Amino acid sequence: MNIDGIDMRPGSAEYPLDQWYVVAWSHELDPGRSLARDVCDLPLALYRSEAGTVHAVFNRCPHRGMPLTSATSTVEGDTIRCGYHGIRFAADGSCVEVPSGGALPARMCVRNFPVIEKWKWIWVWMGNPERADPALLPDHEYLGLENSPLHSEPGIHLSVKSNYLLPLENLVDATHITYLHHGLIDSGNVAAAPYELKVDGTRVSSVRRFQNEVLPPMLCAAMGLKGNRVDRTLTLSAFANHLCEIRQDFVEVGQPDAKPGQINLIVSITPTRRTETAHFALFATSFENRHPGRFDDLRRLLMEDVVVLEEIQALDDRLGRDQTPEVSIRADECNIRSRRLIAEMIRRERAGVPA
Amino acid sequence: MTRLYTVRIAECTDEAVDIRSFLLESADGEALPTYAPGAHIDVHLPGGPVRPYSLCNGAEDAGRYRIAVLKAPASRGGSVAMHLLAAGQVLTIGEPRNHFPLLPGARHSVLLAGGIGITPILAMAEGLWAADASFSLHYCTRSAERTAFAGRIRRSPFAGQVAFHHDDGIGAPQLDAREAIGPPAEGSHLYVCGPTGFMDMVLATARDLGWPEAALHREYFAAAPTMPAGETGAFEVQLATSGRVIRVAADQSVVAALAAADVKVPVSCEQGVCGACVTTVLEGTPDHRDLYLTDDEHARGDRFTPCCSRSLSPRLVLDL
Numbered sequence: 001m002n003i004d005g006i007d008m009r010p011g012s013a014e015y016p017l018d019q020w021y022v023v024a025w026s027h028e029l030d031p032g033r034s035l036a037r038d039v040c041d042l043p044l045a046l047y048r049s050e051a052g053t054v055h056a057v058f059n060r061c062p063h064r065g066m067p068l069t070s071a072t073s074t075v076e077g078d079t080i081r082c083g084y085h086g087i088r089f090a091a092d093g094s095c096v097e098v099p100s101g102g103a104l105p106a107r108m109c110v111r112n113f114p115v116i117e118k119w120k121w122i123w124v125w126m127g128n129p130e131r132a133d134p135a136l137l138p139d140h141e142y143l144g145l146e147n148s149p150l151h152s153e154p155g156i157h158l159s160v161k162s163n164y165l166l167p168l169e170n171l172v173d174a175t176h177i178t179y180l181h182h183g184l185i186d187s188g189n190v191a192a193a194p195y196e197l198k199v200d201g202t203r204v205s206s207v208r209r210f211q212n213e214v215l216p217p218m219l220c221a222a223m224g225l226k227g228n229r230v231d232r233t234l235t236l237s238a239f240a241n242h243l244c245e246i247r248q249d250f251v252e253v254g255q256p257d258a259k260p261g262q263i264n265l266i267v268s269i270t271p272t273r274r275t276e277t278a279h280f281a282l283f284a285t286s287f288e289n290r291h292p293g294r295f296d297d298l299r300r301l302l303m304e305d306v307v308v309l310e311e312i313q314a315l316d317d318r319l320g321r322d323q324t325p326e327v328s329i330r331a332d333e334c335n336i337r338s339r340r341l342i343a344e345m346i347r348r349e350r351a352g353v354p355a
Numbered sequence: 356m357t358r359l360y361t362v363r364i365a366e367c368t369d370e371a372v373d374i375r376s377f378l379l380e381s382a383d384g385e386a387l388p389t390y391a392p393g394a395h396i397d398v399h400l401p402g403g404p405v406r407p408y409s410l411c412n413g414a415e416d417a418g419r420y421r422i423a424v425l426k427a428p429a430s431r432g433g434s435v436a437m438h439l440l441a442a443g444q445v446l447t448i449g450e451p452r453n454h455f456p457l458l459p460g461a462r463h464s465v466l467l468a469g470g471i472g473i474t475p476i477l478a479m480a481e482g483l484w485a486a487d488a489s490f491s492l493h494y495c496t497r498s499a500e501r502t503a504f505a506g507r508i509r510r511s512p513f514a515g516q517v518a519f520h521h522d523d524g525i526g527a528p529q530l531d532a533r534e535a536i537g538p539p540a541e542g543s544h545l546y547v548c549g550p551t552g553f554m555d556m557v558l559a560t561a562r563d564l565g566w567p568e569a570a571l572h573r574e575y576f577a578a579a580p581t582m583p584a585g586e587t588g589a590f591e592v593q594l595a596t597s598g599r600v601i602r603v604a605a606d607q608s609v610v611a612a613l614a615a616a617d618v619k620v621p622v623s624c625e626q627g628v629c630g631a632c633v634t635t636v637l638e639g640t641p642d643h644r645d646l647y648l649t650d651d652e653h654a655r656g657d658r659f660t661p662c663c664s665r666s667l668s669p670r671l672v673l674d675l
Contacts (some may be wrong), residue, residue: 003630199568327629328629
C-alpha cells in the first residue's frame with residue numbers, strides 16, 4: 001500500500017531517517033574499540049574513546065574506500081585511524097592527519113551521525129542532525145529501564161532478513177499468537193479477545209484483558225508464577241517505527257499472597273537494509289527474573305516469528321508486486337494506524353518539517 | 356474461531372416507537388454463555404447479512420440474550436429484517452464479544468446514551484451498580500415515546516443516578532452536554548454510544564472540557580442504524596468529472612453502486628480498515644463508518660471510504 005506516495009507495504013516499506021535507532025548494546029563496544037553496523041542501508045563505524053564516549057561515522061575512508069573498522073584500524077582518543085594508510089578522522093568526521101604528508105583535501109572527510117547512549121543501548125540518528133532531538137527517544141522510565149523499580153538487563157541481538165514493517169507489525173499483532181505460537185505462549189484465548197485501541201502521539205497500543213486464564217509453561221516461567229492461572233492485561237505497543245513493547249500486568253489467581261506483577265518484553269526495530277532488520281530484545285520485570293532459560297526461551301519464541309517473516313519476504317521478493325496483494329481484516333486497524341503515522345513522519349521529514 | 360450458537364426467539368417486545376427487543380434462547384436448551392457489560396453478539400440474519408447488537412439482559416433473562424433493535428430504513432438493511440422476525444423463529448448468533456468494555460477500577464464513570472445506544476450503556480449501568488461503583492447516566496432520545504427501557508430504568512435501584520433528556524423537551528429537558536459531562540477528574544472515564552453525530556458531539560465536548568483521550572470510550576458499530584440520511588437511507592453520489600449521478604440504495608455500498616455503473620474504485624478490505632478506497636468528497640457530508648481515517652479527518656469530511664461509509668446529506672459529490 002502507498003500512503004501519500006510513500007511505500008508502506010510490508011516487504012518494501014520505506015523508513016524514516018529522522019529517527020533514533022538502536023545500533024548496539026553498550027557492552028558490545030569497549031573503550032578504544034570499534035564496531036561495524038549497518039543502519040538504514042548505510043555502513044556505520046561505531047567507536048568508543050578511551051574516555052568512554054561513543055561516536056558514529058560513515059564506515060568508509062574516502063581515500064581508497066577501506067572500512068574504518070578493519071582489523072588494523074585503531075581508536076586514538078576521540079579519533080579513529082584507518083587501517084590502510086593511517087589517515088585519521090575526528091569524531092565530527094573531519095580529517096586530522098595524513099601520515100604521508102601533503103595538502104589535506106577539504107573533501108577528505110566522513111559523515112558523522114548523532115549518537116545517544118541511554119540505559120544500556122546505543123542509539124544513532126540517521127537523518128538531518130539538526131533535528132536529532134533526544135526527547136524523541138521512547139520514554140525509558142515508562143519502559144521500566146531508567147528511574148524505575150523494574151529490573152532490566154540486556155538481552156539478545158537478532159537479525160531478520162525482512163523489511164522492518166513485517167516484524168514491527170508481527171510484534172504488536174496479538175491475533176497471530178493463537179496460531180503461530182500455539183502451545184508456546186497462548187492457550188487459545190488471544191486471537192478472538194476484544195481489544196481497545198489507544199493512540200498516544202506516535203505510540204499505537206492495543207489493550208486486552210483476560211480473567212482466570214490458564215497459561216502455558218513458557219509464560220508461567222517468564223512471569224515467575226507459582227501456579228499457572230492469572231488475571232492479566234496484555235498491552236501491545238508500537239512506538240512509531242523503532243520499538244515495540246509487549247506489556248503484561250498480571251495477578252496470579254489462587255495464590256493468597258500474590259502481588260500484582262509486570263513483565264515487559266521490549267524489542268527494538270532497526271532497519272539495517274530495506275529488507276533486513278535488527279532486534280535488540282530484553283525484559284523489564286517487577287520481580288527479579290532468575291529463570292535461567294529466559295533468553296533461550298525468548299530466542300525460541302522470536303525465531304518462530306523470524307522463520308515466518310523471512311519466508312514471507314522471500315515469497316514477496318520472488319513474486320513481485322503484481323502477484324502479492326495484501327487484504328486487511330478488522331484486527332489490522334492498529335497496524336494500519338501505525339503505518340499512517342510512520343508515513344506521516346516520512347512525509348514531514350521530506351518536507352523539512354521538524355519531527 | 357468464534358463459536359456459533361443456534362437460538363430461538365423466545366419473545367419480541369415493543370420497547371418504544373420503532374424499537375423492539377428480542378429475547379433469544381439456545382435452541383438446545385443449554386444456557387448461553389455469560390457476558391460482560393458492553394458486549395455484543397453478531398446476529399446472522401436470514402439471507403446472509405451479519406449485524407452486531409449489544410446485549411442488554413434484564414433481571415429475568417439469565418442464560419438467554421436480550422437485544423434491542425431500532426427499525427432504521429436508512430441502515431444497511433439489518434434492522435428492517437430484524438423487525439420482520441417473530442417469536443419461535445431460529446437464528447444463528449456468534450458468541451459474545453466485547454469491543455466496548457468497562458475499565459476495571461475507575462473511580463467514576465459517566466455514561467451517555469443516544470437513542471438505541473442505550474443497549475450497551477444500560478448493561479454498563481447495571482454492571483456498575485452491581486459492583487457498587489460510582490456512575491451517572493444521561494439518556495437522550497428524540498421524545499418520550501422513543502425512549503426504550505424507560506420503565507426498567509425508572510424501576511431500577513439506580514434510577515436516581517439517571518437523567519433523561521428529550522430533544523423535544525417534553526417530559527424531560529434537552530441535554531446540556533457540558534453540564535452532563537462535567538470537568539475531567541483523575542480516574543474518571545466516559546462511555547458513549549449512540550448515533551455518530553451524538554457520539555462526535557459528546558466526545559468533542561469532553562475534549563473541550565479537557566478530558567484526556569485515554570478516558571474517552573465509544574462504541575463503534577452502534578453508530579450506523581440510528582443515523583438516517585434523509586428519509587430512506589438511499590442517497591446519490593455524483594461524479595465530479597462527468598457530472599453523472601448514481602443512486603446508492605439503502606442496502607448497497609457506494610462501491611457496489613459505483614461498480615454497477617461501471618465506475619471502478621480500488622477496494623480491498625471492504626470494511627474501512629485498509630484505506631485502499633479513500634475518495635475525496637467535494638460536496639455533501641459523509642457518514643463515516645471506517646476505522647482508517649482519524650477523528651480529525653472524519654470531522655473535516657473531505658475524504659471518506661466508499662466501501663462502508665454512507666452519507667448524511669442527500670447527495671455526495673465525489674472527486675471521481
